[in-house]
Amino acid sequence: MEVKIKGMKHEDFKDNAYIDKLVDELNATGANVMVGKLDQLINWGIANSLWPLCFGTSCCAIEFMSLGAARYDMARFGFEVARNSPRQADYIMVQGTIVHRMAPVLRRLYEQLAEPKYVIACGGCAVSGGPFKNSYCVVPGVEHILPVDVFIPGCPPRPEAMFYGLMQLQRKIKVQKFFGGVNRQEKINDFFAKHPEERGRID
Amino acid sequence: MSDIQERISQLCPSATFEEGETLMVNVEEKDWYGLAKALKETKGLEFDVLSAVIGMDWKESLGVIYYLTSTSRGWEMIAVKVQVTDRVNPMIHSVSDLWKVANFQEREVYDFYGIKFINHPDMRRFFLRNDWKGYPLRKDYDADPKLNPIPTEDEKNEDDTVSYVEGKDGKIKAVPGKVFEENDYVVNIGPQHPSTHGVMRFRAAVDGETVKKVDVVSGYIHRGIEKLCEGLTYPQALHFTDRMDYMSAHQNRHCLCMCIEKAMGLEVPRRAQVIRVMMDELMRISSHLLSFGCTAMDLGATTAFFYGFREREMVLDIFEKTCGARMSMNYNVIGGVIADIHPDFVKDVKELIRIMPERLKEYHKVFSGNIIAMNRLKKVGHLSKEDAINYDITGPSGRGSNWSCDCRKVHPYSIYSELDFEEVLLDGCDSYSRYMVRMKEIEQSCKILEQLVDRIPEGDIRAQVPKVIKLPKGRWYQQVEASRGTFGVYIESTGEKNPYRLHFQSPCFNLVGVMNLTCSGYMIADLITIGAALDFVIPDIDR
Numbered sequence: 190m191e192v193k194i195k196g197m198k199h200e201d202f203k204d205n206a207y208i209d210k211l212v213d214e215l216n217a218t219g220a221n222v223m224v225g226k227l228d229q230l231i232n233w234g235i236a237n238s239l240w241p242l243c244f245g246t247s248c249c250a251i252e253f254m255s256l257g258a259a260r261y262d263m264a265r266f267g268f269e270v271a272r273n274s275p276r277q278a279d280y281i282m283v284q285g286t287i288v289h290r291m292a293p294v295l296r297r298l299y300e301q302l303a304e305p306k307y308v309i310a311c312g313g314c315a316v317s318g319g320p321f322k323n324s325y326c327v328v329p330g331v332e333h334i335l336p337v338d339v340f341i342p343g344c345p346p347r348p349e350a351m352f353y354g355l356m357q358l359q360r361k362i363k364v365q366k367f368f369g370g371v372n373r374q375e376k377i378n379d380f381f382a383k384h385p386e387e388r389g390r391i392d
Numbered sequence: 393m394s395d396i397q398e399r400i401s402q403l404c405p406s407a408t409f410e411e412g413e414t415l416m417v418n419v420e421e422k423d424w425y426g427l428a429k430a431l432k433e434t435k436g437l438e439f440d441v442l443s444a445v446i447g448m449d450w451k452e453s454l455g456v457i458y459y460l461t462s463t464s465r466g467w468e469m470i471a472v473k474v475q476v477t478d479r480v481n482p483m484i485h486s487v488s489d490l491w492k493v494a495n496f497q498e499r500e501v502y503d504f505y506g507i508k509f510i511n512h513p514d515m516r517r518f519f520l521r522n523d524w525k526g527y528p529l530r531k532d533y534d535a536d537p538k539l540n541p542i543p544t545e546d547e548k549n550e551d552d553t554v555s556y557v558e559g560k561d562g563k564i565k566a567v568p569g570k571v572f573e574e575n576d577y578v579v580n581i582g583p584q585h586p587s588t589h590g591v592m593r594f595r596a597a598v599d600g601e602t603v604k605k606v607d608v609v610s611g612y613i614h615r616g617i618e619k620l621c622e623g624l625t626y627p628q629a630l631h632f633t634d635r636m637d638y639m640s641a642h643q644n645r646h647c648l649c650m651c652i653e654k655a656m657g658l659e660v661p662r663r664a665q666v667i668r669v670m671m672d673e674l675m676r677i678s679s680h681l682l683s684f685g686c687t688a689m690d691l692g693a694t695t696a697f698f699y700g701f702r703e704r705e706m707v708l709d710i711f712e713k714t715c716g717a718r719m720s721m722n723y724n725v726i727g728g729v730i731a732d733i734h735p736d737f738v739k740d741v742k743e744l745i746r747i748m749p750e751r752l753k754e755y756h757k758v759f760s761g762n763i764i765a766m767n768r769l770k771k772v773g774h775l776s777k778e779d780a781i782n783y784d785i786t787g788p789s790g791r792g793s794n795w796s797c798d799c800r801k802v803h804p805y806s807i808y809s810e811l812d813f814e815e816v817l818l819d820g821c822d823s824y825s826r827y828m829v830r831m832k833e834i835e836q837s838c839k840i841l842e843q844l845v846d847r848i849p850e851g852d853i854r855a856q857v858p859k860v861i862k863l864p865k866g867r868w869y870q871q872v873e874a875s876r877g878t879f880g881v882y883i884e885s886t887g888e889k890n891p892y893r894l895h896f897q898s899p900c901f902n903l904v905g906v907m908n909l910t911c912s913g914y915m916i917a918d919l920i921t922i923g924a925a926l927d928f929v930i931p932d933i934d935r
Contacts, residue, residue, distance in 0.1 A: 243584075244584060245590070246590065246591045246612070246613045246930075246931075247590070247613055247635065247638065247930075247931040248635060248638040248719055248720060248931070250590070251638060251639070251682070251719060252718070252719060254682075254701070255701065255704075255705070255708075255718075258697070258698055258701035258702070258705070259698050259701065259702055260701075260702075260705050273585070285613065285931075286613060286615050288611070288612065288613060288614055288615060289520075289521060289524075289540065289542060289543055290519075290520070290521050290543075290547070290611050290612050290614065291583065291591060291612045291613065292542050292543055292544070293543055293544060293545055293546045293547075294546070294583055294584065294612070296544070297546065298584060320620075320631060320632070320635070321615040321616070321617070321620065323620060323623070324615050324616040324617075324619065324620055325528045325533070325535050325540070325616050325619060326520065326524075326528070326540070326614060326615070326616055327615055327616070328542055333542060334542065344635075344720055345719050345720065347718065
């Protein structure tokens with residue numbers, strides 16, 4: 190099985206090994222024909238109407254605005270409806286540094302997203318703390334507080350890089366299992382099992 | 393200079409003086425408030441602008457350096473240094489009743505150094521969480537992450553405040569207070585809100601739909617840049633400037649480079665100067681275009697946003713060709729610029745200048761003359777000239793209140809004194825004036841570019857600089873006109889290769905300081921448009 194993204198060839202992606210591994214995992218568990226087809230339909234729907242939550246803390250947010258403007262036009266891929274409320278969004282794209290004061294707020298926003306939900310760490314600061322890693326109040330990467338699906342490096346990433354990252358998310362969604370053993374959900378559960386005290390405390 | 397020195401000696405006999413780049417007045421804490429009042433009110437001195445408040449830790453003492461400017465004396469600047477030796481409970485008299493801008497500035501100093509300001513109305517932390525342990529910019533700060541782990545709980549809303557009031561007998565006692573009144577209905581806006589232009593949080597007390605008071609809660613993107621700089625060499629510290637006000641990246645970096653060059657006594661080649669100024673003006677155009685787009689979008693005019701971004705992409709293309717990046721360009725370096733201009737640079741800039749007047753007309757047709765925009769912006773967010781000066785609101789927002797404060801005119805730096813451009817001044821004192829100043833500044837920036845584009849001289853793009861840059865012992869302060877106002881850099885050096893203290897005086901910090909003043913009495917919906925017209929960038933406030 191090949192994960193298809195419109196307008197982008199399989200060999201144009203650089204980390205096919207990772208997606209192939211997910212495909213193998215999916216194949217190994219096996220699925221009912223009916224459920225499998227339904228899965229594909231649902232995933233196709235989710236992947237092509239990903240609505241972001243407006244969550245930009247610094248420079249990357251301005252590049253994200255460029256992504257929404259006419260030249261890059263993310264509407265072509267179904268990413269355009271940037272939502273201001275987490276209840277209506279599918280994924281949270283963390284654009285910018287997360288500092289101590291922001292960390293609980295971000296966690297709360299994540300918890301408020303409706304399932305299925307995804308996290309993209311966009312830009313050096315969200316990936317690892319970036320140039321501010323050594324600061325006294327910077328979270329060194331959002332993966333310390335959230336389970337991240339896609340990392341987009343750059344300072345800030347070019348709009349093309351953001352597209353690449355968003356397409357990777359689409360590919361990941363296309364191989365997820367909506368019914369039965371949901372491989373993504375397990376990962377999220379694993380993450381929170383490793384960070385137990387946080388989940389309990391944040392309502 | 394000496395006449396000021398004489399007059400200050402008369403006002404405060406115990407003051408001592410240090411010569412330097414600007415005259416530095418050393419004053420004892422007990423005399424400080426009296427001197428400040430005299431400096432502001434004495435005829436012939438009239439230091440009406442408090443340009444910078446810089447907290448300091450000299451190890452054996454803590455203190456504050458105030459940079460004061462007198463507009464009536466041709467924007468002459470002096471610095472005043474106040475020191476206290478008590479590290480456990482340091483206290484300095486507040487000047488927030490003389491210069492309103494000091495209100496937030498002193499809270500910042502309290503946050504970083506733990507210096508309490510006597511008679512300050514609202515002594516709370518500003519950037520850090522209210523349960524933060526320690527004062528991070530002190531030299532003996534314990535940065536152990538165990539002391540301040542990544543928090544997992546929301547902090548409590550801080551409704552209580554404290555004020556250290558000096559009684560008649562000279563005794564200081566802490567007087568608890570409340571941020572809001574007992575029966576206030578408080579609406580929370582932010583930190584995750586698309587129209588606060590970043591992660592700013594406002595708590596607005598409303599009476600029906602009318603705003604009574606706005607409490608600014610900042611620090612949701614406070615990254616501790618000033619502390620980080622202290623551990624880096626000068627060339628390493630440069631890149632932070634691009635990430636503070638990312639819409640004034642070139643100007644900010646220009647400022648820091650100039651400050652270091654001034655300290656080194658380095659002459660920047662003419663070609664580099666011209667390129668720098670051109671980049672600054674391109675950045676200003678890009679910033680004002682974004683501001684136009686965002687103001688329009690905050691009012692619901694999404695189409696205008698696309699128009700603004702269309703031209704902004706042209707500017708970004710110019711940056712990309714020459715600097716290699718669309719944002720965070722990292723272009724200026726100490727002694728010049730990092731790379732020569734792209735062969736297409738002149739052509740692209742000419743194209744931009746050619747189309748801009750047409751496009752501006754289009755903007756005015758689409759948005760500026762629109763009845764909804766006029767109703768939402770005109771006579772909203774009144775800020776008088778006196779308040780603009782007192783709150784040190786510089787940049788387009790200050791000039792929208794008819795205050796002539798353009799740093800390019802009052803402290804001409806680089807090659808600005810040779811250029812022919814007008815300082816745009818409007819006297820509406822409202823959101824619409826601030827917005828229109830920006831639109832007219834785009835024209836002026838184009839005018840500057842037009843003068844320079846065919847006259848980029850040949851020559852080196854950077855001066856020879858030593859591999860290891862060490863500044864001599866001393867202190868320097870440099871200001872430039874960034875897109876949003878006067879941006880200042882203060883460097884204190886002990887002769888090492890890293891700064892002892894590097895302070896960034898950001899214009900947006902002052903802009904957010906007037907939110908309470910400009911929003912009170914207007915509708916809650918106007919809070920968004922007032923914020924949009926003031927056009928602050930949050931990472932510049934928080935640093």
